[in-house]
Amino acid sequence: METQNISIAILSNNLHHATRDKKNCLRLNVKNVLISDELEHLLQPIQEDEVHLVLIDSAVKGMDGWSCLRALRKATRSKLLPVIMVTAESNLQNVVKAIAAGCNGYIIRPYSITTFERHLQMAMETTSIDEVEREQLDVANELVSHGRFDEALEEFSEIIEEENESLLWFNKGMDYLHHQKYGKAIIAFNKAVALNSMYAEAYKGMAHAYKGKGDIANYQAFLDKSAEILALQDRLAELKELFAEILEANPDAINPYNSLGIDLRKKGDYAGAMHAYAQALALTPKDENLRYNIAKACIFAKDYAQAIEHLEKALTIRDPFPEAAQLLAKLRAKQYDQIASSPKTVANEAGQGSLTMDV
Template sequence: MIEDLRYGIFSNNSKHISNDRLTLVGLGASDIYVYSNWDNAVVALENGEIDVALVDESIHNTSGADCVRKLRRHAVRSLPVIMVTPDQRKESVLNSIAAGCGGYVLRPYSMETLKRHVFAAYMSATPDEIEQELLKSSWDLVANGSFDEAIDSFSEILEEVAEADKNPAEEYFEKGLNFLAQEKYGKAIIAFNKAIALNEMYAEAYKGMADAYKGKGDMSSYQDYLNKAADIYAVQDSLDNVKELFIEILQNEPDAVNPFNRLGVKLRKDGDYHGAIKAYHQACTFTPNDANLYYNMARAYTYAKDYESALNYTELSLRLDSSLEPSRALHTQIVKLIEKRQKENPTPEESTPKVTIDDELEE
């Protein structure tokens, strides 16, 4: 499989170019292209002429991380972009991950090391064979005018999005954040790759559905599914922003006991209340007995107007620390908000389940 891929080497360092090319040839590759300036690189990326990019630590005084960002702007999101660099500083690794690299190889490297990274990057950035074949056959049905069959086929790909509580790509993304917090950078990169690859696949399936409905003359459904594809890309943009923010926290506060709590605070201040709530829930796995954390969760739920959940978390915060005055004040405020809403809307509403805590937490 590796020998069949098309490789792009992005560098203007002749020694590094020679070494990378010889290594790829040793792995059986024959389609190897070198891009030492951005003009040629942009054309190749936009035309989809490469399957894997190897990026040097700098090109014309542009840092490796910035090179990755430039590649991302002109290529499909899931293109495996592997940094190949002698720079092993933690800051550089995190910057490259924030930029969207799909692998990080330290020079000097062995042929086996590059092979392992290329394989991991490509496989994690690519849907599995069944999904790839399903996508291909679905598009073939559109091309042949079998629009109803195409819609059924694309729907199979999208079933896991429709049936899951959240986009499965987000689960991989959250795993990536957890791996980052544990300094398991290789695993974090693979998890982020999978998240992007899944979102790419869902977006393509939605675009396929749109084309099929267009073929049937249903322009309303056509526009609806185009919007769904755009929504998937918007989700990925949001995830990328959260990843960069989280890495910024890790870099600026390396000793933070719970970086997810800090992420939640930043997202809440930015008005992303649902993102903040997700971050706080991840924070609970790090510091489950932190009364301040549950107070922060309650604030986020309050801003999101989920007053029942907010009330539950203020109560949990006070059970952990009865002297926490901000929690007590927020609890009083939320009770008043709930009473006000009940007066304005007397129809009984389904209550949110109470938060449960284990015996250790109660002690």
């Protein structure tokens, strides 16, 4: 691993741990190591890109490591900064909490220098933009700085013409998390963030190229696209946190995506709910309560045709299913104003083996 040109920050309220971590960083020929027991003391060098990787212990001054990680992510929202938890906490719930908070690696104390190096390398490699695309972004940005805007736009366009697979990697990460494959989950989430960041940077570069050409309309349009991607990144981070909470409450859940869909629907995030339910369908496509739940999300999103389709499928799986039949009848009669005031229900005896119903 090439470490001669990187700086690492260590956050820990345990002097023994911090000293050991620094010693191992120096054994790997890291150029510079900063140590503090308080996040605020290291924020400036981190925000000014003087730090290339952060190690966080299970506790720092005034907060636990997971809270510190969340605060760091909030303060460095747009930065692709690898952060590794280095902790004696090996409980699986703590690992899930760290992944949900946005860690890019998880090292359990005591560790060997080989393990330490491997995790550092993995975190840096999987959070980095592909070398070819990184070079293309650098070339394009340099062209903008030299006023060669059309050439820059051509370079940026080549990057964004490929499909953004960040959501695909995010879904893989959620699936790995569900199946307790934590190392794979971390790598998948790292790749999702790296891809999303690359697209955000490309759109931002295009915006500046258009600004250089005097095309203010496209300048604003591509700035908005960049902002949309960063907003998606924030939303996916929130989704991951909520999913982790569901897994923590019921680690043996057959289909935690159903619970996620219910929670998101109740929060008014209908698009998010439908995305969660799509994942749920892949696991249990013949669950009548899941079909009922999807129908409710469709109704709130005013997609009545899809709601009818899912209710019909629910009734082919289980009949009688009074709740689904009642809802379907109102939809077919276009009594949309009465749907919201329908009485709350719970899964009846015939559906007890099924997933939780959205009530």
